[in-house]
Amino acid sequence: MIRKASLLLAGAALGAIVAVTFTQTQFLAGSSANAASADTYRELNLFGDVFERIRADYVETPDENALIESAINGMLAGLDPHSSYLSPKNFKDMQVQTSGKFGGLGIEVTMEDGVIKVVSPIDDTPAARAGILASDLIIALDGELIEGLSLNEAVEKMRGPINTPITLTIKRENVDKPFEVELTREEITIHSVRSREEEDVGYVRISSFNEQTFDGLKEAIDEINEKIGKAKVKGYIIDLRNNPGGLLDQAIAVSDAFLDRGEIVSTRSRHAEETQRYNAHSGDLAAGKPVIILVNGGSASASEIVAGALQDHRRATIIGTRSFGKGSVQTIIPLGANGALRLTTARYFTPSGTSIQAKGIDPDIEVIQELPPELAEAAGIEPRGEASLKGHLEGEDAAAGEEEESGSLAYVPSDPEDDKQLHYALDLLNGLQVNSEFPPDPSRGIPN
Missing domain, CATH: 3.90.226.10 (2-enoyl-CoA Hydratase; Chain A, domain 1)
Structure with a gap:
């Protein structure tokens, strides 16, 4: 089977595509995985049983798509920091961003121990001009704590219409108290x-x-x-x-x-x-x-x-x-209408x-x-x-x-x-x- 994929090298600790990602389209000969063992199939049945129990008995009606997406993200996060699931919207955003233009703050981030960590601000962007530094921790957005959000969810909140404000609460090493930085979203054009x-x-x-x-x-x-x-x-x-x-x-x-x-x-x-x-x-x-x-x-x-x-x-x-x-190299594997898989290959x-x-x-x-x-x-x-x-x-x-x-x-x-x-x-x-x-x-x- 010939499968269209994209070869990707994620940036420094790049878990989210806020700034720059990169793809090169090529064709990879698909190699079939070894047949799963009987134990593996039993574990998959266990997953199905847990999923059904949540659907039937959770205190509120759960979002089934969100449950499955969370399970996929959990599975990928257990592999390495750079493998992840891209929802259809995030996959589309990634494709747009490789052109060097996107809307946002101009900040490269990753998630570490449940907190958003700045990898690097991009030159001549709102983040760089506001003095955001590498290794800063973003703990809240517009006063709402990030704790509990996935990396993609936090990134989504940082994006928004051009010329709209957002306030980041920053925790910086050796600074006693967190402090707030107000930024205005811009169209980020990367003059590389x-x-x-x-x-x-x-x-x-x-x-x-x-x-x-x-x-x-x-x-x-x-x-x-x-x-x-x-x-x-x-x-x-x-x-x-x-x-x-x-x-x-x-x-x-x-x-x-x-x-x-x-x-x-x-x-x-x-x-x-x-x-x-x-x-x-x-x-x-x-x-x-x-x-x-x-x-x-x-x-x-x-x-x-x-x-x-x-x-x-x-x-x-x-x-x-x-x-x-x-x-390491990540391959972007399109999943049709369901987004894409970013897998370290x-x-x-x-x-x-x-x-x-x-x-x-x-x-x-x-x-x-x-x-x-x-x-x-x-x-x-x-x-x-x-x-x-x-x-x-x-x-x-x-x-x-x-x-x-x-x-x-x-x-x-x-x-x-x-x-x-x-x-x-x-x-x-x-x-x-x-x-x-x-x-x-x-x-x-x-x-x-």
Whole structure:
């Protein structure tokens, strides 16, 4: 049987699609599961018995569809933090959001221990402008506690007509009392690529991977080359900090933009015949000029694909702190009129064959961005990484004693003058700083 599905890489701890999700349509050969055992069928009969008892005897007439949806969500939540059921509306919303435009607050969230946790605010959105920070906990919406709501239900409440207000009650680590933040909903347009010239260095910020990302990258580099002069450009800085992920095909295209050949990424499931490998094509947008990639604890999934590919091929030097460690692949399986199933079906591997699941990518040069004094005690913006998520998928070599790693700080100063990681990268490209990891030695990369 041939079944149409979508390959998905969820963003950092992405349990809800409030900001960016990413899909790539492809056809997967359906493999029939092993026949269920007699014990399994008995358990299914038990489910039916419980369902009927609830229908018949619960104190109020239950919503049968809601019961079944809750049962499905419970089953999926027991697998890992990234598998879930998408109702027809949420499935439709997800399809719309991959275009890079949606209505809402511009905030990436997940659910942890029954509370909504901020993964990352999106640049230039109501959430970012209001000062919402990574790792903030949203405990109430318009004065109503979130406790008891599913992630999708909470997300639905945060959405609404453009120009309508909503009040979030925020609990922040090391802040004594929860506080309220009033936001106004907007149409969120994700301009995933922004760029500027830093004297003779091109700086490109990629905040997510949506349908416009590769085209935006190409336009940014063309504009930088025109303003500085292609021959005068000393190199490029690609900033992937706090980038929670995006479309797989865009992550591949961005990696391919700087590689002439070789594998970019592979995805491997429990069925060897379903292994997919994605390779680079000839052509380097940077024309061989040095490339530096900035990462931190908020760099996840698609960001880690790009960083891992260019690091393994020794095409770029990675600077910053350890990335989030989101190395699993979700497949979106349409269920007709009943929405869709988001199921973890594979791990992805960097070109060297390394799985970063629950580990992250270690930078070639660690540069720690310290919090300013006014935030050091109050912000609580250090994510714990994939390895700290309850029920996370273990790393590929966990059985062999592979150590899992926690995430790193996900803080980027709003003022570039205070950005230690950026300045270190600029100093390397301008020859004011020397490090044995820059420029990278291509002979140390994996064979092409």
